[in-house]
Amino acid sequence: MGACARARVLAAYSWDAHLGRLDALLDAGSVPAVALRDRAGGACDDDPRPLVVHVVYRFDVGGLENGVVNLINRLPVSRFRHAVVALTECEPAFCRRIVHDDVRFVSLHKPPGHGVKVYPALFRLFNELQPAVVHTRNLAALEAVVPAWAAGVPVRVHGEHGWDVSDPDGTRRRFQWMRRLYRPFVTHYIPLSDHLLRYLNASVGVGAAHMTRICNGVDTQRFRPGVRGREALAGSPFEGDELCVIGTVGRLEPIKDPLNLLRAFVLLLRRAPELAGRLRLMFVGDGSLRTELEAEVARAGVGACVWLAGERRDVPEALRAMDVFVLPSRAEGISNTILEAMACGLPVIATRVGGNAELVLDGETGMLVPASDSDALADALARYVGDGGMLRRQGDAGRKRTEVEFSIDGMVARYAQLYESLLSAAGRPVPAT
Structure with missing residues (x-):
């Protein structure tokens, strides 16, 4: 100073x-x-x-x-x-x-x-x-x-x-x-x-x-895995067992860096255009960056693959409609949404900031990537899209971790x-x- x-x-x-x-x-x-x-x-x-x-x-x-x-x-x-x-x-x-x-x-x-x-x-x-x-x-x-x-x-x-x-x-x-x-x-x-x-x-x-x-x-009774894996969500355009739904929950604000997630998603589709038929991205939440996100979706031509769901009260149900959860924040303390996603049996990709590494065990319950690094985030997303067994194993491990260590x-x-x-x-x- x-x-x-x-x-x-x-x-x-x-x-x-x-x-x-x-x-x-x-x-x-x-x-x-x-x-x-x-x-x-x-x-x-x-x-x-x-x-x-x-x-x-x-x-x-x-x-x-x-x-x-x-x-x-x-x-x-x-x-x-x-x-x-x-x-x-x-x-x-x-x-x-x-x-x-x-x-x-x-x-x-x-x-x-x-x-x-x-x-x-x-x-x-x-x-x-x-x-x-x-x-x-x-x-x-x-x-x-x-x-x-x-x-x-x-x-x-x-x-x-x-x-x-x-x-x-x-x-x-x-x-x-x-x-x-x-x-x-x-x-x-x-x-x-x-x-x-x-x-x-x-x-x-x-x-x-x-x-x-x-x-x-985290309330592990309210936030729990789907009975048969990913579940349907009211109003969602993403249906079908063949899909892989990547999702996030949080305010659409600069500190949460949703634009980084969108850019990583677009980058992954450009690397592997054959994934466009099954890869989807869901944003749950609202905020000042919504208009900019909508503009980037339009510019990238991925409107059919991205859903900005807005603020919802049925967050547990929204999480159960995802296959992978991502928290792309530039800073965090201890994230409630990470815990909620883990309790719902989702593997978590999170940025290596704040207390995220205390929640996500890299390689066991998810993956940690550098903040504001779209390339690294796209690499992490690609691994889950290509390895359903790892996705399920890490999701199950995250659920067990919340039950044992993060009881509300x-x-x-x-x-x-x-x-x-x-x-x-x-x-x-x-x-x-």
Whole structure:
């Protein structure tokens, strides 16, 4: 980091800057409106269950957000209650994935820029809700720990799930400095992968005693293999046992690099044009790159072989309609979609970034390829298309791996244990039942 850039970061995120922002919290007239939805009026003030407030940038379709849904739905309702705060917006359709009626959803509608704009709203909200735990996730929500600290929240947990396109490999010094300057406000960190744990230790200076690695888990009952291999999917143009369907699930955004997958697919068809009769590619998800993907499909003349299915709620069924799953991301933490694909008995081709190598055992449950390398990805696809036995063996191995090592019940139990230990240390024991 250059001297000028470092000076700007320190000016924006120094202790004096934060204290100045906390002073501004006292100015009630500057507090923006807060949109709060409580489906059942909320819990009583004397409810002994600790309230966990989950803070995210946006509560909408995504792997991180799916993890929040799974955690809220599966933590014992007799021991914990929850609220979800989105710095921007809680999407109503996505909120309906929460099965409990006493969960609050708060949308702060934060404008672009530093979160100081919503510090007053967060401070007042935390004072009103009196949470026992504030659990922020990723850098975009990390700044919420400052008003949580100011409001006296005893336990402030921060989860690191991975990086975005602005810092795909975690090397930007500016973001490392930002994390360092927020570190005193965080009680405990939860990195989802060993890769992120090492990053927090080496680049942010978080000691081992203040971190607990908790990997994502997958619901192996909901995500399961098809009864007789690949299954039909409602609306899919790809039918027939002779087909080989390559698929991916994820946002059509630069960080997920769907264009790299499309280019690898087109490259494979150019190398082996005889595959055009049986090779198909399915994208499940939507995003800003959809128009560019459609244009590339048209330019390559592969419209009959590629289906942009859009966002779907039947993701398990979509996965069961594939033969091979690909995650072409430029950066990842611990990918829910990799785990879901493995649980559905699919071999996984993933880029060698972030925590992907902790999930995909190269040569056993799938293959790892360099990021943004269409040639290497096309080579990997060709191996599965030409070797059905390897496809089935690796798919079966991936399914067994999720059952043994990535149980969703085990993940939830680890979160519950960590919350309990941190609350106990803070003098806020969790009810036994």
